[in-house]
Structure formats: C-alpha cells, structure tokens
C-alpha cells in the first residue's frame with residue numbers, strides 16, 4: 001500500500017446503523033470482529049472528519065482528554081525502536097512515532113481507516129512512508145520478537161471478546177523487555193449513560209455487568225460491538241497475557257480542553273475518569 005487512494009464515495013453507508021437497535025447481549029469473537037470491521041469501514045469517513053482535527057495528522061493522543069505521548073512518555077524512548085501500533089485508524093500515532101525516529105508499523109482491521117492513513121500521507125508534505133497492515137489484532141501477521149514496543153490508543157481491545165488472545169499475540173511479537181501500552185474506555189464509564197451532559201452523571205447500570213454492548217440490525221445481526229471489562233478483569237487479562245503491569249494511568253481532564261467527544265466532556269471529565277491507560281512490560 002504505497003499509493004494515495006481514490007477515496008470513493010461510500011454512498012449512504014449509514015442506513016444499516018440508523019436502523020440498528022442497541023442491546024446488551026452476548027457476542028462471540030467472530031461476530032464482534034465481523035461487526036466492527038463493517039462498522040469502522042462504514043464510519044471511518046465520519047470519524048476522521050469529526051475527530052481528525054483533534055487527533056492531528058501526526059500527534060499521538062491517548063484519548064478524549066487529550067493527553068498525548070509527547071507529554072506522557074509512557075512508551076519510554078522510541079527513537080530507533082520497532083513499534084507496532086494496533087487499531088491504528090488513520091495512523092496518526094504511528095506518524096508521530098516516525099517523526100521521533102521510531103520505525104512504526106500501523107495495523108488496523110478496517111480497510112477504510114487505513115485508506116485515511118494513505119490520504120493523510122499524500123496530503124502532508126514530507127510525510128514518512130509508513131507500513132500499513134490490514135489485519136486482526138488477535139492474529140498478528142508478524143514473526144515472534146519483531147518489535148521493541150507496541151501501543152494502542154482505543155484500538156482493538158475495547159472491541160474484542162477475548163482480550164487475553166490479543167495480549168498473548170502482542171507478547172509473542174514483542175522482544176523480551178518490550179513494552180505494550182494501551183488505552184481503553186475507563187471501565188467505570190459503563191455504569192453511567194454515555195451522555196456528555198448532566199444525564200451522564202447518574203449511575204444507570206451495574207459496573208459489574210460484563211454483558212457486551214451490541215447494536216444489531218432488524219435480523220438480529222450485530223453491526224457494532226463493544227466489550228466491557230472491570231478494572232480487575234483488565235489487570236487479570238494483562239497478567240494472563242504474560243505481561244507485568246507497571247502503571248495504570250487515569251488522565252485528568254485538563255483546563256485547556258473544552259471539546260466534547262461523544263459521552264466524554266469537560267463536565268464529566270472533571271468528576272469521573274474517562275480513559276484508562278495500561279502500561280505493561282513483557
């Protein structure tokens with residue numbers, strides 16, 4: 001993939017999602033993967049046009065709070081390192097890593113998201129040529145010990161039914177001592193309505209209910225799936241995946257950020273955490 005794509009007109013891809021019904025029900029790994037690939041392909045254009053300016057073409061943002069890797073330094077030194085970005089979307093983080101002297105590879109399940117990576121590369125002068133890989137995080141197409149570092153900003157882990165399988169895969173492709181840093185929706189958010197205003201401040205569901213959030217079409221087929229894990233579950237997953245947890249960062253909402261992102265807002269961000277970042281070592 002090294003040519004700027006023709007970003008064809010997707011037509012009206014949202015019909016299926018507009019008719020979708022949100023439920024809590026079980027969803028297998030296969031069903032989740034298929035639903036999410038389709039959803040991200042249909043919504044990549046909308047996502048990039050809505051959030052692209054906040055993400056920046058070559059910034060590494062960990063979540064809607066706006067904490068970036070430049071400030072946080074959670075990966076440690078990156079210059080000269082082989083870095084895998086998982087669920088890279090339009091590869092904004094990978095582009096920042098390349099600018100710091102790293103050798104990143106950007107991987108995503110969605111073809112359309114990766115087309116946006118090519119679009120940005122073609123529009124930004126001197127943009128580095130990034131290897132882009134279309135694949136599932138649960139089956140990484142790399143040899144053992146290929147990378148020094150791995151990262152994922154809200155990519156893959158919130159969407160898979162079996163996060164331990166992803167963690168084991170990441171461990172496999174990392175060299176000994178390698179770091180994997182990933183961010184996800186803070187688990188406490190699942191107890192509250194996903195609303196940015198005051199209605200998003202009252203507990204409406206059990207934090208302990210792990211039933212996935214599923215949007216399904218009229219035939220009951222999933223078109224979008226997110227999987228909930230508690231904080232304790234995530235810690236156990238990290239350990240079961242063969243990692244040592246060295247930090248759990250809960251970014252606070254900074255005064256400069258007055259931008260809402262879905263259910264993330266300054267109002268809620270000042271009161272409850274919205275993002276959890278797990279810093280893991282192999």
Ligand SMILES: C[S@@+](CC[C@H](N)C(=O)[O-])C[C@H]1O[C@@H](n2cnc3c(N)ncnc32)[C@H](O)[C@@H]1O
Pocket residue numbers: 033036037040055061086087088089090107108109110113135136137138152153154155156159160
């Ligand atoms: C919220 S976006 C995050 C993208 C990017 N990190 C950002 O901050 O814009 C989630 C991304 O994860 C990708 N994704 C979802 N499930 C995946 C899987 N099983 N394997 C790889 N990527 C996946 C989606 O295609 C999407 O691009």
